[in-house]
Amino acid sequence: xxxxxxxxxxxxxxxxxxxxxxxxxxxxxxxxxxxxxxxxxxxxxxxxxxxxxxxxxxxxxxxxxxxxxxxxxxxxxxxxxxxxxxxxxxxxxxxxxxxxxxxxxxxxxxxxxxxxxxxxxxxxxxxxxxxxxxxxxxxxxxxxxxxxxxxxxxxxxxxxxxxxxxxxxxxxxxxxxxxxxxxxxxxxxxxxxxxxxxxxxxxxxxxxxxxxxxxxxxxxxxxxxxxxxxxxxxxxxxxxxxxxxxxxxxxxxxxxxxxxxxxxxxxxxxxxxxxxxxxxxxxxxxxxxxxxxxxxxxxxxxxxxxxx
Ligand SMILES: [Zn+2]
Numbered sequence: 006x007x008x009x010x011x012x013x014x015x016x017x018x019x020x021x022x023x024x025x026x027x028x029x030x031x032x033x034x035x036x037x038x039x040x041x042x043x044x045x046x047x048x049x050x051x052x053x054x055x056x057x058x059x060x061x062x063x064x065x066x067x068x069x070x071x072x073x074x075x076x077x078x079x080x081x082x083x084x085x086x087x088x089x090x091x092x093x094x095x096x097x098x099x100x101x102x103x104x105x106x107x108x109x110x111x112x113x114x115x116x117x118x119x120x121x122x123x124x125x126x127x128x129x130x131x132x133x134x135x136x137x138x139x140x141x142x143x144x145x146x147x148x149x150x151x152x153x154x155x156x157x158x159x160x161x162x163x164x165x166x167x168x169x170x171x172x173x174x175x176x177x178x179x180x181x182x183x184x185x186x187x188x189x190x191x192x193x194x195x196x197x198x199x200x201x202x203x204x205x206x207x208x209x210x211x212x213x214x215x216x217x218x219x220x221x222x223x224x225x226x227x228x229x230x231x232x233x234x235x236x237x238x239x240x241x242x243x244x245x246x247x248x249x250x251x252x253x254x255x256x257x258x259x260x261x262x263x264x265x266x267x268x269x270x271x272x273x274x275x276x277x278x279x280x281x282x283x284x285x286x287x288x289x290x291x292x293x294x295x296x297x298x299x300x301x302x303x304x305x306x307x308x309x310x311x312x313x
Pocket of ligand 1: 217
């Protein structure tokens, strides 16, 4: 089990911090903070009120209580956005248009279905979507600090992914385009896009990468992390192709799939969620989210583990 106490504000570069929450599994995300002459920019909030308050308390301690001027959401998922409403009212929230639309339409914030055990309790949070949006790129200039928010140009983890790039410090907040030592998840995005996004990320040539989940990635280990993602996405695509050819359901394809080195990663049951995405894309159908999660619970032998 992990708790908010197992989160750590890690200095990544001068005035740049990563909020790393162990162990990065379901609902346990990473976030960040960038100090500028005009205040702090937060990159992503957390799933729960308690975890977001822990993040903001740590950031206030590291920045002499500087005001939080902006917060960026890297994508719509609740582990990165439900805590938005814990931010000060004056904080401007920035995200992709699809992130705004997704958070407005989100039902899980009103009460989490029993797909996880224990069922997450978000605390006192309400929908607070980004009010400044882009469908492409956008730059925040705050004093001398420049933060580029960049969309890959296609669906990858979701349809509205943004990375946050500090060109001066060469730090990349990758959101859930990268899962470090955790099973990747693309059921609301695209397998092909997720694969393409890896080359796009490599093109930044970053010094440090803050993944959406799991431990920090430095320049020396990035190639290996990207290659691990490539292997996983190709495994999903190959398993989907074989399953479709054999007339298997995504659940049966997942049961027959040998995960190899990915079997021991947290959240391995995500294979069936990812297969649902690969099937839907191959068959040009809509993904049935409820069925996908029900299959993940079946594959897992019960509700999925969380420690949120
Ligand atoms: Zn996430």
